[in-house]
Amino acid sequence: MQGETAAVERVFREEYGRLIASLVRRFGDIDIAEEAAGEALVAALEKWPESGVPPNPGGWLTITAGNRAIDRIRREKQRDAKHQAAFMDHDDTPHEPTGPVEDDRLRLLFTCCHPALAPEARIALTLRLLGGLTVAEIAQAFLVPETTMAQRITRAKKKIAAAKVPYRVPEAADLPERLGGVMAVLFLVFNEGYLASGDGDPVRAELTGEAIRLTRILRELLPEEPEVAGLLGLQLLTEARREARVRNGQLVPLGEQDRAGWGRGLIAEGHDLVRECLAINRPGRYQVLAAINAVHTDAPTASDTDWSQVVALYDQLTLLDPSPIVALNRAVAVAELDGPEVALALVDRLPLAGYHAWHVARADLLRRLGRTSEAKEAYDAAIAATQNSAERAYLSRKRGELV
Amino acid sequence: MTHYLLAVHGPAEMEEFGNYGSKEEMEAAFAATDAFNEKLRADGYWVFAGGLQSASTATVVDGQGETPVMTDGPYLETKEVIGGFWVVDAPDLDVALKLAAEGSKACGGKVEVRPFDGLA
Incomplete structure (x- = not known):
C-alpha cells in the first residue's frame, strides 16, 4: 500500500508542472489551479491503488482537476457573484500550440520568472509550480522557516493576480532578455544544490536534479536556443562529478577527484550538447561555461587537462561577461599555465573580498x-566566509597541513 | 484591461529648475513628457495624468476626530516624494512596465507601477 502511494506521488510530481500550467491557462488563476491539482491527487490516491494507474495518468489528472475546478467555480458563482467576475477573462480555448512553442509549462515558467517578482520569489515559485516541490521542501532547501517561504510564495502569487503579470511567452523582441531571467533562475537552483550555501547537507541532489529536469523541459520547448543547450550541458557536466566531489564529508577539488567515479553517461550527453552548440556558432555565457567543463571532463587525469584551451575559453567568456568572478576563475586556470605568482597578481586586484x-x-x-x-x-x-560543511572541512584540512 | 498608477518619484527638495540641472534640461523633459502624453492618448492607454507642486505645499488633514486636524507639510518626511503621475489603462503588467519605462525616460525620474484595486 505504501509503495502504491509512493508510485502515485511520483507520477503526480512528474505531471505536476504540466497539470498546473494547463489549469492556469484554462482558469486564469494560480490558486484555483493548485487547489484543483491537490484534489486530483487525493482522488488518484483513492482510485489508483485499487484500479491501477490509468494508461494516461497526466490526462486523467487534467480531466479530474479540471472538473474539480469547474465545481468550485460553480459553487462560488452561486455564493458570490462579484467573485465570479474575477474569472470572466479566463481563457477557455482548448489546448492550442502557441506559435513555435507548444507547451503551457513554458508560459508558466516565464510568469514565475517575471522580472517584476523578487528574485527569491522567482526561484520559489518555479520550484513550487513547475517542480511540484512542497512549500516545506523549498523552505528546507533554502534554509528559511516554512512560514517565511509560504508568505513569500503567497505574496508573489497575489502580485501576479493583482498586477496582471501576463501568462504568455514573451514576444520575439523581448525573448532573449526574458529567457536570460528564466535561465538565471534554473542556474541558481542548480548551484544551490551543487554547493549549498547553508550548513546543512553540503550537496543537495534534489535541487540539482530538479534544475536539470526543468532545464530539459526548457530545451524540449526551445530546441533552437543554443544557450539553453549550453545551460543543460553545463549542468550535466557538473552533475556528472557530483558523487566524486565529496569524500568523508570533505569537498574534493577537481584535480584530486577520482575520475572513475564520474558519471560517464552524463558526460557523453554533455559533450554532445557542447558539440551541438559549437556547430550553431552563436556563443553565449552558458555555452562557454559548458565548453570549459567539457575540457575538464575530457581529460583522463587532471594532469592531462588542456589548460591553454581552458584559459582561451575564459578569455572568450570575459568578452561576454566581464565580471570579477569570471576574472577569478580565469586566474585559477592561468595558475596552471603561467604559475601561481602570475595568477596571484591577477587575483589580488579583484574587488572580491566578500x-x-x-x-x-x-x-x-x-x-x-x-x-x-x-x-x-x-x-x-575562506573558512569564515562559507557555511558549507564539506568546504569548511576541506579548507580546515588544507590549513592544518601548513607548517 | 487594468488601471495602473505610474507614480514618478523625485527628490523632496526642489531646486530652481525643479529636479533638473538646468533650464534647458527642464524644458527638454517637459517636451519629452508632452510627446509621451500624446502617444498615450493616441494608443488608447491614457486615463489621467498630472504633475504635483512640491511636497512642502502639502497639508495633512485628519478628519477622524470630532474636528478635523490640519498639519502643514507631507504625511511622511522623506527624501523622495511623488512628483507626478499617470493613470493608464493597459491589458497587462508587461504593457504597463513598458509605458513606465518610456515615461521614466521622458520625465527623467524613477516610476513606480501599481495596479488599482478597482475604480469607484
Whole structure:
C-alpha cells in the first residue's frame, strides 16, 4: 500500500508542472489551479491503488482537476457573484500550440520568472509550480522557516493576480532578455544544490536534479536556443562529478577527484550538447561555461587537462561577461599555465573580498608559493566566509597541513 | 484591461529648475513628457495624468476626530516624494512596465507601477 502511494506521488510530481500550467491557462488563476491539482491527487490516491494507474495518468489528472475546478467555480458563482467576475477573462480555448512553442509549462515558467517578482520569489515559485516541490521542501532547501517561504510564495502569487503579470511567452523582441531571467533562475537552483550555501547537507541532489529536469523541459520547448543547450550541458557536466566531489564529508577539488567515479553517461550527453552548440556558432555565457567543463571532463587525469584551451575559453567568456568572478576563475586556470605568482597578481586586484571563493583561490596560490603565514590567514578568511560543511572541512584540512 | 498608477518619484527638495540641472534640461523633459502624453492618448492607454507642486505645499488633514486636524507639510518626511503621475489603462503588467519605462525616460525620474484595486 505504501509503495502504491509512493508510485502515485511520483507520477503526480512528474505531471505536476504540466497539470498546473494547463489549469492556469484554462482558469486564469494560480490558486484555483493548485487547489484543483491537490484534489486530483487525493482522488488518484483513492482510485489508483485499487484500479491501477490509468494508461494516461497526466490526462486523467487534467480531466479530474479540471472538473474539480469547474465545481468550485460553480459553487462560488452561486455564493458570490462579484467573485465570479474575477474569472470572466479566463481563457477557455482548448489546448492550442502557441506559435513555435507548444507547451503551457513554458508560459508558466516565464510568469514565475517575471522580472517584476523578487528574485527569491522567482526561484520559489518555479520550484513550487513547475517542480511540484512542497512549500516545506523549498523552505528546507533554502534554509528559511516554512512560514517565511509560504508568505513569500503567497505574496508573489497575489502580485501576479493583482498586477496582471501576463501568462504568455514573451514576444520575439523581448525573448532573449526574458529567457536570460528564466535561465538565471534554473542556474541558481542548480548551484544551490551543487554547493549549498547553508550548513546543512553540503550537496543537495534534489535541487540539482530538479534544475536539470526543468532545464530539459526548457530545451524540449526551445530546441533552437543554443544557450539553453549550453545551460543543460553545463549542468550535466557538473552533475556528472557530483558523487566524486565529496569524500568523508570533505569537498574534493577537481584535480584530486577520482575520475572513475564520474558519471560517464552524463558526460557523453554533455559533450554532445557542447558539440551541438559549437556547430550553431552563436556563443553565449552558458555555452562557454559548458565548453570549459567539457575540457575538464575530457581529460583522463587532471594532469592531462588542456589548460591553454581552458584559459582561451575564459578569455572568450570575459568578452561576454566581464565580471570579477569570471576574472577569478580565469586566474585559477592561468595558475596552471603561467604559475601561481602570475595568477596571484591577477587575483589580488579583484574587488572580491566578500566572496569566499576569492579567499579560497588566494589561500591555494599563497600555499603553492610557500607564503605560509599569508596562506593560513587566507584559509581562515575562506573558512569564515562559507557555511558549507564539506568546504569548511576541506579548507580546515588544507590549513592544518601548513607548517 | 487594468488601471495602473505610474507614480514618478523625485527628490523632496526642489531646486530652481525643479529636479533638473538646468533650464534647458527642464524644458527638454517637459517636451519629452508632452510627446509621451500624446502617444498615450493616441494608443488608447491614457486615463489621467498630472504633475504635483512640491511636497512642502502639502497639508495633512485628519478628519477622524470630532474636528478635523490640519498639519502643514507631507504625511511622511522623506527624501523622495511623488512628483507626478499617470493613470493608464493597459491589458497587462508587461504593457504597463513598458509605458513606465518610456515615461521614466521622458520625465527623467524613477516610476513606480501599481495596479488599482478597482475604480469607484
